Amino acid sequence: MQSCRLQGTGSELSTSCVPQRVLGTMLILYVLMGVSALATQPKERTVAAGNCQFRGKHFKTDFRVEGEPVVLRCPQMRSWLLASATPDVNLTWRRNDSAGLVPEEEERRVWVRDDALWILPAFRRDSGTYICTARNASYCDEMSVELRVFEKTEASLPFISYPQILTLSTSGPLVCPELSEFTHNKTDMKLQWYKDSVLLDQDNEKFLSVKGTARLLIYNVSVEDAGYYSCAMTFVHNGAQYNITRNIRLQVNKKEEETIPVIISPHQTILASLGSRLTIPCKVFLGAGTQSTTTLWWMANSTNIDRAYHGGRVSEGLRQEYSENNENYIEVPLIFDPVIREDLNTDFKCVVHNTLSFQMLRTTVKEAATFSWGIALAPLLLVFLVLGGIWMHRRWKRRVGKAYGLTALKTGQQGFPSYPSKGVK
Template sequence: MLTLCLWMAGVSAFPVQPEAHTAATGSCQDLGKHFKTILRVEGEPVILRCPQERYWPGTAASSRGTVTWHRSGSAGPTPREDGRVWVQDGALWILPVQQGDSGTYLCTIRNASYCDQMTMDLKVLENTEASLPAVSYPQVLTAAASGFLVCPELSEFIKNKTDMKIQWYKDSVRLDPGSGRFVSVRGTTRLLIQDVSEEDAGRYRCVLAFAHGGTQYNITRNIQLRVRKKQEETVPVILSPHQTISASLGSRLTVPCKVFLGGGSQATTLLWWMANATSIEAAYPAGRVREGPRL
């Protein structure tokens, strides 16, 4: 018996760490401006880290030297007398942030033999519905499967915390964190959505309570969820041959094969014949039966 078998298969750039050089001359290597603008809404806490830190895995800026912050247009260091802005462990804290804090900030790291500096932009928006598109984080889940939403960019506020509680909302309606299809994973920044449907698409909001100096703050992140359809795999269908084929003994026989592969082009398609569960080459080593070319 001849059997027909078919199988079908359908950097981020970062700056290089600068070479060390002598800082005694007073010069400081300028690493330029960080590519990402930090977008926040007024009234919430903001913690800025030196952008060059991200290129030193496991190393804080404060451990490499003295860290100073300046805001563009300011002659002196950034910390202010009102106590709302200060430097802690090399990071710039602004509690709470105001629209007037928008601007370009320069972080300088200096020690006896090395100095570098890098700027970053902070843009503070009014806390209104109109600002939501600008401050929303796009995330994608697949329909008919379970997936996680992640409340982003909270690492500075949850260090060494195991009891954090995040409240989740969809279209301003608070989600029940422990029942139904929505489950807030305890001790993490994730929301599990079970059996995702297209109706789950839309705007979500996660809120983390943060206390500092006796004052309670809310840290809010907005997420725009897009649900993509589950990609269905096309199953190849053998259209012919299906019937028994009669042939005269000693005659020449050609058996055409017709297969439906679905719409569109396929990246890879493998097709082969078998005789009594054995490959044609093995069953007929002399070549009396062989596969023809594909059309």
């Protein structure tokens, strides 16, 4: 490259330096423009809406009361959170009967916060199917949520009530459900409980509203405690106060009674042929006791069957629960497919357990005597041989008797020959 030098006494540069200066300046500008382009490059676009995968309708329908706040959670966000600790996801909502996004015109009453759609307050016209769309740069999916808004009347109670169960003669809680969006500070939670629209007295020893929780404790549950309960609280948003009500339908079940189980089979010894398929039932008598709290299983040499036989040659069959003459039984069979010689030296045990008893019954498999046609037919063959010998003996005697008779007859005729008389000439 040609060098650039000063000429003369002035500070002017030689004209030979100008092309080099221009090229250097252009190179610097080009590099700066490239860096600027990289710095200002827009983010990668998200997946197009037409490429979204519809994952179906959420299993739970939201039933709400008119005039109260409604919060619809995006149902697929749980799977997104499990897949990534900080998912970069864009959420949008729309109604199934509308092409526009929600909210569109009612931003003051309907808005999106985090992964939830807020409707405050809800009206019956808000009933319908809402679709939540979640997308990022590489994936997009949709799920729908059903909302039903009812007028607050007794006729709507069966639809907007949450079923809960307590056991007779025990103590247990009712839980006011789905309040997490409105109770960020649980210490300030103030619930009022009603039974059949009548406010429960806090001094009543039967009911206790547990402070700071959404629970109502009922002592010594009776049949009369069944029915409809409601819990109510207030929620303040932008200076406006809203009522939030949840209805509960309490069902009281009888207490399940347990009895001491009795194993009535199998027998101590089971006969089987090697190579055959064998089923040994373990049958347990429970009387009037409950079946659900009694467990029944098999063991082989103090080891569970599924661990002792990984290949499944010996396995437990399906548990059967049934009643005969108003008495309960449970049964679990032990299945051999097939029986091998190793089973003859194994200690099998049927085990039953509940809160009142633990029992086991041992059984062993013995090889059954092998059936032989030769052994079975030997006596019959002997009989035929004896009868055949007798018959042949008698037949031989008859033939001998006839031969002797013929011989004697011939001998008698020769002993008396016919000679002519000497006096006759």
